Amino acid sequence: MDPIDLHSTELFINRELSLLEFNRRVLELALDESLPLMERVKFLAICSSNLDEFFEVRVSGLKQQIITNTQKIGADGMPPEETLQKVSDTCHTLVSEQYLALNEVLLPLLEKENIHFVRRRDWTEQQTEWIKSYFTRQVLPVVTPIGLDPSHPFPRVVNKSLNFMMSLEGKDAFGRDSGLAIVHAPRSLPRAVRLPDEVSGGGDRFVFLSSVIHAFADDLFHGMKVNGCYQFRVTRNSDLFVDEDSIDNIAHALRGELAQRHYGDAVRLEVADNCPPEISDYLMSKYNLSRVDLYQVEGPVNLSRLMPVIDMMSRPDLKYPALHQSMPQPLDRRDNIFKAIQKQDIWLYHPYHSFNPVVQLLRQAARDPEVLAIKQTVYRTGSDSAIVKALVEAARAGKEVTAVIEVRARFDEADNIRLADKLHEAGAMVVYGVSNHKTHAKMMMVVRREGDKLRRYVHLGTGNYHTSTAKLYTDVGLMSCDEQLGEDMHYVFQTLTGMGKATRLKKLYSAPFTLHKQFSRLIDTETENALNGKTGKIIAKMNQLTDKRMIQSLYKASQAGVKIDLIVRGICSLRPGIEGVSENITVRSIAGRFLEHTRIYYFHNDGKPLVYASSADWMERNFYRRIEILFPFENQRISEKIIRFGLTPFLADNCMSWVLQPDGSYVRNQPNESEERMSAQDYLIKKLAG
Structure with a gap:
């Protein structure tokens, strides 16, 4: 049998698609009936915020590679054009699932708890009067409508800001009748406004700022008629570029770059589902975007703005119980x-x-x-x-x-x-x-x-x-x-x-000097032990795993018979469960109340375990382009606790963990009928928290 080529692109998962799989797991928590309702809303907002950053950094990076013809092809072998297309397909599906979760699941459940996001058509006369007053006092003074004509060209819209395209009828004081205007919603205005108790009719009732502006849009254009009001949002490239080899002061250079972050190249356009094609086409032309960059959504264009609503309400029954932290x-x-x-x-x-x-x-x-x-x-x-x-x-x-x-x-x-x-x-x-x-x-x-x-x-x-x-x-x-x-x-x-x-350090290992070499030595030791008939075992917990050489070392260890349990929260480019390559490797991801951020590394070492923690994930950037530290837990009492609490519970988690499949998808663990529910984070709260 021919030896397996560990450089084969088929053995590696695309990092962008893997990151989107993590966001899918976050969205799955928004649909988890075992979680408190407001926490589910929070997970929906987190998923939206994560996607924002994904477009600002990852999608913009792919587009930049294509534009500048500086394409970087990863270990998976997928060129940027193909990656971008698959990313677009996945993101459109994911965004549709987000709004289905909002409209079909979460909003109805919130209404059962007497928490309402009131649509304009359902405002009572008293509520309309109060909202009109709010618009006049709080919104109108800070909003600046911009009519579009030769003297008022299309404005530079700030990254991720809420904006409205207005379709107008009539002429203004100067006889202009371009028919279009833009209204920017200042960030100082809350995106959801809580109605006061005296007009709410009981319970918690909110109106979206977009509904408020839509309802009274005519007041922004005196004497003219607003035929259409369509919210939209543009996501831009937010990476900063500083050529560190040609500057004297990096902080000074960054100060100059920060002002431009809000105006990078557009990478995504979000519009409300009622936006007509001629308006969305007009916006796409202004931002040099195509159909694959357009996202029509059924609801507010920025779901992460739901996060402040959670803090507005005193409903502890719908949130996680308070965490009482302990002292060691x-x-x-x-x-x-x-x-x-x-x-x-x-x-x-x-x-x-x-x-x-x-x-x-x-x-x-x-x-x-x-x-x-x-x-x-x-x-x-x-x-x-x-x-x-x-x-x-x-x-x-x-x-x-x-x-x-x-x-x-x-x-x-x-x-x-x-x-x-x-x-x-x-x-x-x-x-x-x-x-x-x-x-x-x-x-x-x-x-x-x-x-x-x-x-x-x-x-x-x-x-x-x-x-x-x-x-x-x-x-x-x-x-x-x-x-x-x-x-x-x-x-x-x-x-x-x-x-x-x-x-040369005595106990610490650092990147970019010795960190990669040390991890390679530790994995090689387990490989040699397994080849010599001894036990080989590795447990590694991290945020991301993408470094090709580290993955190949793990494949070799697996081929030698080393049992490898990986707990990788986010991106994982390693494919587990491939016969002859990685059948001894399992990969699981934990998601829940807390963001799993620990990096803990265990090596069996022929019965004399070595336990380390680090600031570094197993990524090329962490090994070669960052200053990182790996430190040991030498005290046996402490190292045993790190294993007992920092690793073992996550391998036993059967309800808040997902197992990576060879094709790059994840399957959520579920307890059998005879098993007790085991959430690693809940277990640690009981065992360690006050």
Whole structure:
């Protein structure tokens, strides 16, 4: 039998189509009857928001490749033109399913709970009077209609903004009768307005801003008649381009680029289903789009705008129960976090464990006279978070504060630039990492004088230093004062802020230098063990898996008999279950209340397990174009807990997990009649949360 070619394109799944499969799983949660109703609405909004970003980044990237003839063909061998066509087919189906979920499932269920989105035709006289007053007071003063004529050419419409094409009849004060106008809905206006109790008639009743503008559109064009009002939205290329080899200051260059993000090339046009063909054709011509880029929808053109509605209502019965985060036992009733870390390494598992210990470490460091220096990487933090306030306090107290801020964190560039300015003003040292390499590592180091020596306290994690997402994303972290870990981190920071050759680290592995090699060695060890009749086993949990060489290493391990369980939340380019290649590999995806964000890697190692966590997924960009860190859990007690809580429950999940099929589709696990329902996240809430 001829050996199987592991370079064959048939062994790899297209990454764009795999990402759309993840969005399909999110949409499936909106239809899950076991979930609270308002959470289902939230999943619908998340699916819409995810698709927005998909068009802004992935679709725009494909279009750019075609336009510039710089086509990049991935391991799956699918050229951009073919990918774009399949993406369009999938997205049109997915969008149709979104609006079916809204109109046929969620809105009727909301009405049963006395929550209504009231259509114009159903407004009572009293409601119409109130809405008319709202329009006059709140909408009319901030809306600027633009008639289209030679003096008023078609305006530049902001990315993802709500707009209306108006079909007009009559002449204006200057005798103009072009027949068309555009009305832009300012972002300051809420997209759903709650009717006050005195006119609602009971329950929660909302009207969409689009309905309000439609109802009183004539008031925007005095003396003229509005024959048609059609909402539309344009999605644009939102990637920023900065040539880092030809600039002196990346933050300064990004400031200039940010202003243009809202006006990139159009990649998608959404219109209401009542929009006539001549209007949609007119809009497509203005944005240089074709039919494959047009999405006609039965409802508001931006479902992600439903998210604020959830926060407007006090209906805890329709939401997840409140999460009471716990403190890790070594920190219970301990005021001095430095003494706690001296006693033992501390592991954190958010959001089940509180993020407060990380904030507490910084706050105590800022106020402790024995602390000399603080160094931290910042990817996504929020410019006004408790973490930032602690860093500012430390800098103002005279500590040597060094912040490695990644200003290129997509869609957080403006926040990170503001954060850099704030830390600069406080006296901190701010650097922007390494040219052409995003600093994605999550690490913090505190240097403290203790007697006649200096001790380093470190925090390493898989997630961002963001106090809000720490309640929504699952991430693991390690707090330690291990001397070698501290020394390794010192050299990593030195590499980031200064110049010089990469130093050989003792316990950490870093990208772009040793991370890929280390993972390859670990997989090869399991392969050799299996070939020699020993047990070979790998469990890896990550967000994305696309790196071709890593996938080929896993295929070789599978062929040798290594049992491989992969837990991959989003994109997965590996095809499991192929005879002679990957029959020993299973891939599952977990979706639920929290966004699975942990990267945990387990290797059996002939009965002496090695357990690591990392900021890195198994993607080419993480291995070669980012600064990443892989760190070990050496304490046996902690490593056993990481396996017990960070990996095992997800392999046992039988209701909130999906299994990847060889063809790239996913099948949701369902418990058998004799099985108890097992949700990994629910299990961890019971076992770890307060």
